Amino acid sequence: MKKLAVLGYGTVGSGVVELLYRNHRKIxxxxxxxxxxxxxxxxxxxxxxxxADKFVKKIDAILADDEVTVVAECxxxxxxxxxxxxxxxxxxxxxxxxxxxxxxxKGAELLAAAKxxxxxxxxxxxxxxxxxxxxxxxxxxxxxxxxxxxxILNGTTNFILNQMLAEHMSFADALALAxxxxxAERDPSADVDxxxxxxxxxxxxxxxxxxxxxxxxxxxxGIRSISLEDAYAADQLDGAVKLIAFxxxxxxxxILPAVMPMFVPHENMISRVDGVFNCVExxxxxxxxAYFCGRGAGKLPTASAVxxxxxxxxxxxKTVFSQFWVDAGTQDFVAGLDALKCGIFxxxxxxxxxxxxxxxxxxxxxxxxxxxxxxxxTDNAFKIDFLSLTKAExxxxxxxxxxxxxxxxxxxxxxxxxxxx
Amino acid sequence: MKKLAVLGYGTVGSGVVELLYRNHRKIxxxxxxxxxxxxxxxxxxxxxxxxADKFVKKIDAILADDEVTVVAECxxxxxxxxxxxxxxxxxxxxxxxxxxxxxxxKGAELLAAAKxxxxxxxxxxxxxxxxxxxxxxxxxxxxxxxxxxxxILNGTTNFILNQMLAEHMSFADALALAxxxxxAERDPSADVDxxxxxxxxxxxxxxxxxxxxxxxxxxxxGIRSISLEDAYAADQLDGAVKLIAFxxxxxxxxILPAVMPMFVPHENMISRVDGVFNCVExxxxxxxxAYFCGRGAGKLPTASAVxxxxxxxxxxxKTVFSQFWVDAGTQDFVAGLDALKCGIFxxxxxxxxxxxxxxxxxxxxxxxxxxxxxxxxTDNAFKIDFLSLTKAExxxxxxxxxxxxxxxxxxxxxxxxxxxx
Numbered sequence: 069m070k071k072l073a074v075l076g077y078g079t080v081g082s083g084v085v086e087l088l089y090r091n092h093r094k095i096x097x098x099x100x101x102x103x104x105x106x107x108x109x110x111x112x113x114x115x116x117x118x119x120a121d122k123f124v125k126k127i128d129a130i131l132a133d134d135e136v137t138v139v140a141e142c143x144x145x146x147x148x149x150x151x152x153x154x155x156x157x158x159x160x161x162x163x164x165x166x167x168x169x170x171x172x173x174k175g176a177e178l179l180a181a182a183k184x185x186x187x188x189x190x191x192x193x194x195x196x197x198x199x200x201x202x203x204x205x206x207x208x209x210x211x212x213x214x215x216x217x218x219x220i221l222n223g224t225t226n227f228i229l230n231q232m233l234a235e236h237m238s239f240a241d242a243l244a245l246a247x248x249x250x251x252a253e254r255d256p257s258a259d260v261d262x263x264x265x266x267x268x269x270x271x272x273x274x275x276x277x278x279x280x281x282x283x284x285x286x287x288x289x290g291i292r293s294i295s296l297e298d299a300y301a302a303d304q305l306d307g308a309v310k311l312i313a314f315x316x317x318x319x320x321x322x323i324l325p326a327v328m329p330m331f332v333p334h335e336n337m338i339s340r341v342d343g344v345f346n347c348v349e350x351x352x353x354x355x356x357x358a359y360f361c362g363r364g365a366g367k368l369p370t371a372s373a374v375x376x377x378x379x380x381x382x383x384x385x386k387t388v389f390s391q392f393w394v395d396a397g398t399q400d401f402v403a404g405l406d407a408l409k410c411g412i413f414x415x416x417x418x419x420x421x422x423x424x425x426x427x428x429x430x431x432x433x434x435x436x437x438x439x440x441x442x443x444x445x446t447d448n449a450f451k452i453d454f455l456s457l458t459k460a461e462x463x464x465x466x467x468x469x470x471x472x473x474x475x476x477x478x479x480x481x482x483x484x485x486x487x488x489x
Numbered sequence: 490m491k492k493l494a495v496l497g498y499g500t501v502g503s504g505v506v507e508l509l510y511r512n513h514r515k516i517x518x519x520x521x522x523x524x525x526x527x528x529x530x531x532x533x534x535x536x537x538x539x540x541a542d543k544f545v546k547k548i549d550a551i552l553a554d555d556e557v558t559v560v561a562e563c564x565x566x567x568x569x570x571x572x573x574x575x576x577x578x579x580x581x582x583x584x585x586x587x588x589x590x591x592x593x594x595k596g597a598e599l600l601a602a603a604k605x606x607x608x609x610x611x612x613x614x615x616x617x618x619x620x621x622x623x624x625x626x627x628x629x630x631x632x633x634x635x636x637x638x639x640x641i642l643n644g645t646t647n648f649i650l651n652q653m654l655a656e657h658m659s660f661a662d663a664l665a666l667a668x669x670x671x672x673a674e675r676d677p678s679a680d681v682d683x684x685x686x687x688x689x690x691x692x693x694x695x696x697x698x699x700x701x702x703x704x705x706x707x708x709x710x711g712i713r714s715i716s717l718e719d720a721y722a723a724d725q726l727d728g729a730v731k732l733i734a735f736x737x738x739x740x741x742x743x744i745l746p747a748v749m750p751m752f753v754p755h756e757n758m759i760s761r762v763d764g765v766f767n768c769v770e771x772x773x774x775x776x777x778x779a780y781f782c783g784r785g786a787g788k789l790p791t792a793s794a795v796x797x798x799x800x801x802x803x804x805x806x807k808t809v810f811s812q813f814w815v816d817a818g819t820q821d822f823v824a825g826l827d828a829l830k831c832g833i834f835x836x837x838x839x840x841x842x843x844x845x846x847x848x849x850x851x852x853x854x855x856x857x858x859x860x861x862x863x864x865x866x867t868d869n870a871f872k873i874d875f876l877s878l879t880k881a882e883x884x885x886x887x888x889x890x891x892x893x894x895x896x897x898x899x900x901x902x903x904x905x906x907x908x909x910x
Contacts (some may be wrong), residue, residue, distance in 0.1 A: 087632055087775050098631040192629060198776035200629030201623070208621030209614060210519040211508055211796030337782065340761065347780075354508050354793035355619035355783060359768075361758065362779030372775035375632030387808055 070099070070382045071106035073130045076143030077114065077123075080166050080193070083371030084140055084378075085119060095375065100245070101384040108472060109143075109152075127152050131159055138381045140374050141165040150174050151359055157181040157189065162381040166193035166374050172267035174454040176280040181286030186388055190377035191296050195268045197348045199362040200376070206275055206391050212352030214276040218483065222266040223344035223364040224259040225291050225311040226253045230342050233299040233308070234369045239292065251344055251365075261290035262311065262327040269313035270434040276315070281325055283384060287405040291327040298478050301415045301449035307333040310341075312483055322403040330414035330483045332414065333453055337361075338483070351487035360451040409456035411440070411482030412465065415449040420474055428472040432465045453482045490777055491520070491803045492527035494551040496573060497564030498535065498544075498615040501587050503612070504792030505561055505799075506540060515597050518616035520803040528556055530564075530573075533716060536744065543885065551626075561795050561804045562586040578602040579611065584803040587614035587795050593688035597701040597816040607809055611798035616689045617642065617767045619790030620783040621797070625698055625814050635697040639735040639904065642689040644765030644785040645673045645680040646712050646732040647880030651763050654720040654729070660713065661852050672765055672786075682711035683732065690734035693769070694746045697736070698816040708826040708906040719899050722870035722891055724834045728754040731762075733904055743824040751904045754874055759904070772908035830877035832861070832903030836870040841895055846871050847895040853886045874903045 072088070074081050088095060088105055096102045103381065105458075107130050108122045130136055137155045141209070153163045158181065169334070171191045182189035192202045192280050196219075198426045205214075213328055220226050224246055231242040243260065246252035258264045266288040273281040291311050302309045310332045311480070315325040332339035342348040346364030350358045363369040375470060416425070422444040429442040429450060440455035466476055493509070494594070495502050499747045509516060517626040520863070528545045528551050538544070548569075551557055561576045562584060564570045567704055570591050574584045586592065592612045603610035613623045617640075626635075641647050645667055652663040660678045664681065665674035689707040694702040712732050723730045733751045736746040753760040758780055762768040767785030772778045784790040848907065850863040850871060861876035878886065887897055 084640055091632055091634055094634060095632055193521075199779055200625035204621035204625050207801060208624055208797045209793065210800045211512055211793050213512055213515060239606050294822070324522060337758070337761065340758065352793065353512070354789040354796075356790060358620055358781070360779070360781060360784030365778050368775040369777060372630065372632050372773065373777075376629045379631045380628060384805070389804060 069104055071103045071133065071136045072103050072137065072378060073107040073109065073136050073139045074105065074150070075109045075139060075141045075339065077108050077110040077112070078142065078144070079367050080370045080374065081142035082106070083367035084142060084205070084374050085146055087371045087375050089369060095379060099379045101382055103378065103382055106133065107177060114155040127155065131155055133191065136161055137160050137385055138164060138378050140373065140378055141167055143167065144169065146173050153178060154181055157185050160185050160187050162188040162190070162385060164190045164374055166370050168194040168264070168267040168271060172270040172283050175271065175274060176393060179392050180394070183388055183392065186386060187283060188381050188384070188389055190198060190381060190391070191271070192377050193370050193373035195271050195376045196348060196360065196403055197362065197364040197366060198372050199346055199348065199360050199364065201272070201348050201360050202275065202391070204360065205272065209350065209352055209355060209358070212354045214350065214352050215315070216314065216316045216351040216487065217269070217272050217276060217348065218312060218338065219348035220310055220338060220341050220346050221313045221348070221364065222259055222265040222311060223346055224256070226341065227251050227344050228260070229291060229294065229299065229309055229311065232296050233303055236296065238296055239294060254301040260292055264290040265311060265313040265327045269315055269325050269327060273315040273323060274393040275391065277317070277323050278393050279401060280393055281323070281402060282399060285402040286324070287326040291329050293478065294329050295478070298415055301445050302331055302413065304445040305443060305449065306412070307331050307451070308339045309480065310338065317409055318403055322401050322407070324403040325405050326333065326405055326408070329480055331451060331480045332483045336483060336485060349487070356486035406459045409458055411451065411453040411455050412457060412462055413449070413451045413480040413482055414466070414469070414476045415478045417475055417477035419448050425470070425474060428469050428474055429465065432468040435466070451482060453484055490523045490525050492498050492554065492561065493524050493799060494528040494530065494556045494557050494560045495526065496530045496532070496560060496562045496570070498529050498531040499563065499565070499793065500788050501791045502529070502563035503794050504788035505563060507724065508789060508792045508796050516800060517553060520800045522803055524799065524803055525694055527554065535722055548576065552576055554853050557858045558806055559583050559585060559799050561799055562588055563795065564739055565590065566587065567591055567594050572813065574599060575602055578606050578608060578870060581606050583609040583611070583806060584846065585611045585798040585802055587791050589685070589692060589712065590613040593691040593704050596692065596695060597814060600813050604809055604813065609805070609810055610804050611802060611812070612692070613798050614791050614794035616692050617769060617781065618783065618785040618787060619793050620769065620781050620785065621810070622693070622769050622781050623696065623779065630773055630776060630779070633775045635738070635771065635773050637735065637737045637772040638690070638693050638769065639733060639759065641731055641759060641762050641767050641770035642734045642769070643686040643732060644682055644767055644784065645677070647671050647762065649681070650712060650715065650730055650732065653717050654724060655904070657717065659717055660715060671689055676744060683709040686734040686748045689750065690746050690748060694736040694744060695814040696812065698738070698744050699814050700822055701814055701821060702744070702823060706746070706820040706823040708747040708749065711718060712750050713898065714898070716751050719836055722866050723752055723830050723834065725866040726834070726870065726872045728752050728863060728872070729760045731759060739824055739828055742830070743822050745824040745828050747826055747829070750901055752872060752901045753904045755907060770908070771783055778908035783883055793910070829843040829902060830878050830879055832874040833871065833878060833883055834870070834872045834901040834903055837899045837901045838896055839896035843867065845893070846895060849890050849895055851887065853889040857882065857885070872903060872906055
């Protein structure tokens, strides 16, 4: 029998408890041992809970109980979660967390502490909710040099963007609906301004490339500037606007992580990921590419990922897994957005003649020796895909359009097949 | 330093050797130890190979070398692979295999031997090529009760079906092209008759439900009967014909595995998986559903999965992972195809009036108290989805159509969202 403590009895924490009791026998089978819920830490009172006797308000009882082998942290936020987990690790207790803010900011420290004390720090639930991505990336794809990771890592924004197009809603109305359905918080900025996706791509980038990438180093844009007109125009051009979090390895050895709305052509499976689903594409030198899709949030989906880690921690308590990265002491290895090469999607605020748009863009291409394919939408937008334009080239193209009297309202990078490059 | 032996220097085996040397440093980092290729077993001579000094023709040298910790089997076929791997396991050497025929037929015995000798038997490469599916299913989703697994597990047939529609080719021409491109063997029956997909669903079913499902217990159909007309009609009805391997848990506790061509509506991501890609959908009580997609075959993609297992076996040599199932002594827990409930896709050999088709099918629905939605194609096909018809009901519907003078040429089950049921 192994004792488990759960920190935080919110959506995820209560899901972990529910799942443990619901599938208790299956979980014991997989873990090779019975897992007993010993403590739930929460400042609130739950007098009517069937687990009322397990609630504690201070971490001390958990730290003092040597029989607690695994602690699952589902509180969210950096503090006091960080202090609590460091205290657990120092006592040789393995920790499992669903907390992306914590891992994105303090991952290197937690992993070093786990290693120093010969126990494990797992965080499968911190990225992609139910989707197995941390362990597959680190273990199954271990023999690959990873060249890029791209994906939809925030279900709330994906729901909003979908809803806009499917139901002809404005951003504001779609956001209000997401809040009504419980997909978005009352203060939606962590989702719609891209911070949540940024934390997740920091975790994936750190894991894939071995050095801690901090959120402050990552260019992060949200979707507040995306309008229904953009969604329409993208659809006309056989694609969709998606909030994409990505990291690419550049030829100079640096990595380029970013979060931003992009035009994703329908050839890419990611463009068709709907609703609150997440999808991650991983590019490696042996696998070419692999996709992992599923529910990126929610009570039981996230609890599934937490419990998978708890089972692993119980089963292999003293095996230290090498899921690991270090603080490199600098963020010099992180490139800025200037290094991004991509195709371009442009929507104009006014209605121009489509042949005028096409001619202007093609003139620029010809003058610059590029052989891209300008695809105009029926009205006021166009895309050029299958072409890698530098930042300077994209700026020059926009300047040329403006010189021809065409005023771009929204300019988005095109996500071609990132693995094909 | 840990010694590795590779059995078989065909496509996969030579890919494993290539990948080991190409990403040697990364692999050593991940394994926490240097992996040295000590032996390659092959009956053929490779005098010009840079690894010529490592070739052996008999297993004895490998068995006798106590420093060989991991053996990667890439020979294919049940024998002598089975005998070799049992001998390795009996000597405490962990084994890794890409051989689906072997695991589908002898998995329970190999896993029991690994457990008895406190070493590991890994087989990530046996299903889905590069796609991480065995470890995610077993570990990451360990807390879930699995209700169904559906997918495209054979890239060759998926390529053929795609090619038929995209290039207006007959089955025979598309098969010839697949052979020319090296996607299909000269004797293509393992692929086109469904045996390869059958072995893979046996492995997934055994792993998910804990009892060995043998290929002989699985209803297996291939795609030889699928014509260009079927592909067209499916496309008209907003779907695609795909060779689907699946296993479902039934209400009576039995499981229903099968391999057969199905009509997959475009709402399901699986319908859009093109070319030689594979895609597996897993349904569980906590995750709802998750998708895993990637290259299902090929030298380096398969080698990636083998090396991922080799790294794990080196890193955790004496940890016995619980990836496990038993021979239940009977296949009574496996249900036959009669238990399948599904919607239906019907294509007629002759051109009938579409309203005649629709009226005939709707009359049957009304007479049987069903409220399905009959969707006719512009010419000679229709589908009824979002409805679960039993085998008897499907037969009764077909009989009713025939009584109205409508002769079905091809009848396929509809794959609705298997997780939604």
